Amino acid sequence: MATAVYCSPSHPYVKIIRDFRDIYLMPSKLGRALVDFYYKNSPFAADLIKEHRLLRAASRLNLIPLVAISYSMLHFSPIITSFMLFFIFAIPIFFVGFYKRKANIFRMKIKKAE
DSSP, X not given: OHHHHHTXXXXXXXXXXXXXXXXXXXXXXXXXXXXXHHHHHHHHHHHHHHHOHXXXXXXXXXXXXXXXXXXXHHHTOHHHHHHHHHHHHHXXXXXXXXXXXXXXXXXXXXXXXX
């Protein structure tokens, strides 16, 4: 399907996804099962993507996180990738919690002043 999205089997992003498949998915039983499921079910989606330019553009956007994580796993290691993903998700959650508490304190001060 990535080949259909990027219109070429030699596109650099297709190579990244293929390398990730070969290095991280194929050695494990679960990874092989995922790859088998993908190859069994993706031809229909790939045919649709080839025919529709808008669908191809939307699919490219959806593949960006997969390409980024695959690149990170291949070039930095799974541990560093895990830390990066943790911080990508944890920092916004921390700031939302921090500002939520700050807003609650502010509301309490306003209620006391009334």
